[in-house]
Amino acid sequence: MSNEAQSNPESNGLSNLLSEDRSFPPSEVFAAGANADAGWYSRAEADRDAFWGEQARRLSWETDFSRVVDWSGAPFAKWFVGGKLNVAYNCVDRHVEAGHGDQVAIHWVGEPGDTRDITYGQLKDEVCRAANALVSLGVGSGDRVAIQLPMIPEAIVAMLACARIGALHSVVFGGFSPAALRSRVDDAQARVVITSDGQFRRGKAAPMKANVDEALAGAESVRTVVVVRRTGDEVPMDPARDVWWHELVEGQPVQHTPEAFDAEHPLFILYTSGTTGKPKGILHTSGGYLTQVAYTHHVVFDHKPGQDVYWCTADIGWVTGHSYIVYGPLANRATQVVYEGTPNTPHEGRHWEIIQNYKVSIYYTAPTLIRTFMKWGEQIPAGYDLSSLRVLGSVGEPINPEAWMWYREHIGAGKTPIVDTWWQTETGAIMISPLPGVTATKPGSAQKPLPGISAKVVDDTGTEVGPGGGGYLVLDKPWPAMLRGIWGDEQRYRETYWSRFAEQGYYFAGDGAKYDADGDIWLLGRVDDVMNVSGHRISTTEVESALVSHPTVAEAAVVGATDPTTGQGIVAFVILRGNAAETGEQAVQELRNHVAKEIGPIAKPRQIMIVPELPKTRSGKIMRRLLRDVAENRQIGDVTTLADSAVMDLISQGLKTGK
Numbered sequence: 204m205s206n207e208a209q210s211n212p213e214s215n216g217l218s219n220l221l222s223e224d225r226s227f228p229p230s231e232v233f234a235a236g237a238n239a240d241a242g243w244y245s246r247a248e249a250d251r252d253a254f255w256g257e258q259a260r261r262l263s264w265e266t267d268f269s270r271v272v273d274w275s276g277a278p279f280a281k282w283f284v285g286g287k288l289n290v291a292y293n294c295v296d297r298h299v300e301a302g303h304g305d306q307v308a309i310h311w312v313g314e315p316g317d318t319r320d321i322t323y324g325q326l327k328d329e330v331c332r333a334a335n336a337l338v339s340l341g342v343g344s345g346d347r348v349a350i351q352l353p354m355i356p357e358a359i360v361a362m363l364a365c366a367r368i369g370a371l372h373s374v375v376f377g378g379f380s381p382a383a384l385r386s387r388v389d390d391a392q393a394r395v396v397i398t399s400d401g402q403f404r405r406g407k408a409a410p411m412k413a414n415v416d417e418a419l420a421g422a423e424s425v426r427t428v429v430v431v432r433r434t435g436d437e438v439p440m441d442p443a444r445d446v447w448w449h450e451l452v453e454g455q456p457v458q459h460t461p462e463a464f465d466a467e468h469p470l471f472i473l474y475t476s477g478t479t480g481k482p483k484g485i486l487h488t489s490g491g492y493l494t495q496v497a498y499t500h501h502v503v504f505d506h507k508p509g510q511d512v513y514w515c516t517a518d519i520g521w522v523t524g525h526s527y528i529v530y531g532p533l534a535n536r537a538t539q540v541v542y543e544g545t546p547n548t549p550h551e552g553r554h555w556e557i558i559q560n561y562k563v564s565i566y567y568t569a570p571t572l573i574r575t576f577m578k579w580g581e582q583i584p585a586g587y588d589l590s591s592l593r594v595l596g597s598v599g600e601p602i603n604p605e606a607w608m609w610y611r612e613h614i615g616a617g618k619t620p621i622v623d624t625w626w627q628t629e630t631g632a633i634m635i636s637p638l639p640g641v642t643a644t645k646p647g648s649a650q651k652p653l654p655g656i657s658a659k660v661v662d663d664t665g666t667e668v669g670p671g672g673g674g675y676l677v678l679d680k681p682w683p684a685m686l687r688g689i690w691g692d693e694q695r696y697r698e699t700y701w702s703r704f705a706e707q708g709y710y711f712a713g714d715g716a717k718y719d720a721d722g723d724i725w726l727l728g729r730v731d732d733v734m735n736v737s738g739h740r741i742s743t744t745e746v747e748s749a750l751v752s753h754p755t756v757a758e759a760a761v762v763g764a765t766d767p768t769t770g771q772g773i774v775a776f777v778i779l780r781g782n783a784a785e786t787g788e789q790a791v792q793e794l795r796n797h798v799a800k801e802i803g804p805i806a807k808p809r810q811i812m813i814v815p816e817l818p819k820t821r822s823g824k825i826m827r828r829l830l831r832d833v834a835e836n837r838q839i840g841d842v843t844t845l846a847d848s849a850v851m852d853l854i855s856q857g858l859k860t861g862k
């Protein structure tokens with residue numbers, strides 16, 4: 204269900220970014236102590252392989268690699284050929300062996316106010332116990348383990364335990380519905396599912412295990428469900444399948460010898476939305492992924508182990524949680540805050556209170572949250588001591604200059620560098636970002652590919668555009684943390700990312716972008732049918748399929764409409780079947796709940812409009828551009844390619860009269 208309308212990157216209302224001309228050079232003091240300097244760009248440019256070979260030295264290799272990259276099987280890359288390492292050993296054991304066992308790895312803050320500090324020494328014991336526990340369940344190298352857990356330490360322990368024994372984890376966001384969990388479990392043929400009794404959300408305990416039970420009814424691949432006790436709510440346990448985490452893990456020995464795996468051994472699968480209804484299982488491997496997440500965490504956040512207190516507010520259900528809560532920071536021996544709950548529980552100053560209490564120095568969050576903080580008012584952060592902060596980061600969607608400036612002024616005391624980091628589930632790690640202490644930052648621009656990374660903005664024919672020009676963002680050289688495919692679907696991998704600019708051999712990111720006069724990159728949002736709602740990727744097709752799966756719906760079209768807080772909001776246009784018993788508000792409520800049930804609450808449409816017709820081209824393609832005009836209350840654009848040009852009048856009139 205392609206549509207020509209969304210493929211114009213300049214039509215999405217972000218082009219006003221280009222009138223932004225403020226720039227903030229780094230302070231001399233910051234620059235003098237920064238982890239990177241401008242020379243890194245030229246060094247990487249001069250010899251890319253040597254540069255990445257050097258970055259790989261951040262890790263401890265059991266067997267050294269003989270070659271940096273083998274791209275002869277493109278688009279399937281092999282990085283650090285012949286090298287062997289254990290990812291969990293790199294994230295935990297080696298820090299303990301180097302004498303840092305007493306350093307806090309995780310300051311965990313529970314939503315109800317309970318806290319736990321976990322040192323690297325304790326983390327090592329926990330990961331070893333959990334690894335032994337998984338082995339006792341028969342999990343081995345190459346097996347898949349699905350994890351649906353809230354933001355509790357066991358989530359990180361479970362991921363590292365999988366990595367330690369060479370099993371792949373597939374983390375499923377806690378907010379996903381049973382149906383969404385089931386399709387991921389089936390696709391990966393997961394053998395074990397790790398979950399919890401429930402989770403705390405906005406001050407209340409919500410069930411989790413009950414959803415997992417619903418999801419797994421009849422799931423043949425699953426032998427065992429491991430349940431972490433978190434809320435203490437009573438849950439039914441199936442004695443043939445279910446086991447409590449504490450009963451399984453606590454009795455296990457704390458000794459576990461890590462096995463070294465090949466650099467290309469699969470590390471995890473993470474599902475993300477594509478342009479069709481079926482989520483893609485993005486596959487990442489070990490050596491290249493860990494190298495790039497460690498490198499980027501070091502230079503982009505200017506992270507200093509033993510000094511900084513780092514906090515990434517993402518959920519481990521998303522790639523940001525994988526790369527910048529689990530693997531990058533732990534590989535770099537970070538001390539980090541992990542917070543379980545929502546930012547306004549029990550009050551709207553919760554994040555600032557945590558920063559004050561733990562003296563957080565690096566804070567990494569999403570534009571949607573920054574805009575929410577703006578809405579709540581600057582007097583809230585002003586009530587806390589945020590002077591420990593020295594680097595601020597943003598990820599997930601384009602950050603508008605207003606939000607960027609507010610972040611800098613009200614959270615960063617008007618001086619903290621802001622790194623706007625562009626990357627994707629598929630890229631595994633940060634690709635385009637300023638470097639603090641090096642780059643003069645610009646509000647709203649991710650600016651430059653990192654040293655070692657190459658990206659271009661090209662036109663329809665794959666030719667690079669000049670300064671001031673706009674088009675499509677492509678990655679024209681392989682990078683260590685790149686995806687190694689889509690789980691079980693080689694063809695889809697080739698088609699989705701490598702067919703658009705096949706001739707040039709470019710990776711097509713699906714984002715629109717522009718160069719400014721200095722050649723800096725400004726991201727302009729997706730150019731495909733993927734929406735970005737509060738930094739979550741949701742495909743229009745996925746929501747459409749959920750809607751048409753309801754017995755009253757004949758046809759549905761979904762668009763992402765600009766939203767002041769969430770970036771985009773989901774707006775659905777629905778044609779009901781003639782026999783639909785309910786119409787109007789009741790039908791709309793029913794459908795919103797239906798989508799939440801099918802996909803998860805994050806996919807609930809902001810608005811559902813019941814319409815008599817949908818605008819289509821003569822070849823039958825839905826013209827989402829026109830529907831976006833309606834959703835955004837704009838004058839309706841060019842309708843000349845419509846098969847029936849009266850349709851838009853019909854829709855607009857129907858909406859006015861509420862029919």
Ligand code: WTA
Pocket residue numbers: 475521522523597598599600601602623624625626627628629649712713714726727728729735738739740
């Ligand atoms: C968008 C999240 C502009 C983009 C790490 C990309 C951004 C998609 C930025 C990936 C940014 C992420 N500026 N857009 N700094 N960061 N995006 O896979 O459209 O959840 O393609 O990975 O988010 O989302 P994903």
